[in-house]
Amino acid sequence: MVERLSAEARQAALAELSGWSETAGREAIARTFTFRDFNEAFGFMSRAALVAEKKDHHPEWKNVYKTVEVVLSTHDAGGVTRLDIELARAMNGIARQLGVS
């Protein structure tokens, strides 16, 4: 099973991840993406969903019009693992291609 990152390793990874932060009261990381419109937000989700499925690692997320709120944690490990960091990095890459950094 993939291992939870230590608090230090989590913070070091977050320092390299634009827009992501630790959630309060739960070991997870979160970012809210804001796009130009619903079409772009849903396009982001479609592309991120393909990455998630390929990795067998899935986001908790909520879409309201042009915003997508994402929370990542590894349920099996009870915290944040390298899988969350990798998915967060991939999501930032997709958002960047859509003009959101």
Ligand SMILES: C[C@H](O)[C@H](O)[C@H]1CNC2=NC(N)=NC(=O)C2=N1
């Ligand atoms: C059996 C399967 O590998 C697991 O249920 C996967 C699927 N997607 C997952 N996604 C996330 N975010 N955390 C998990 O622990 C997880 N586990």
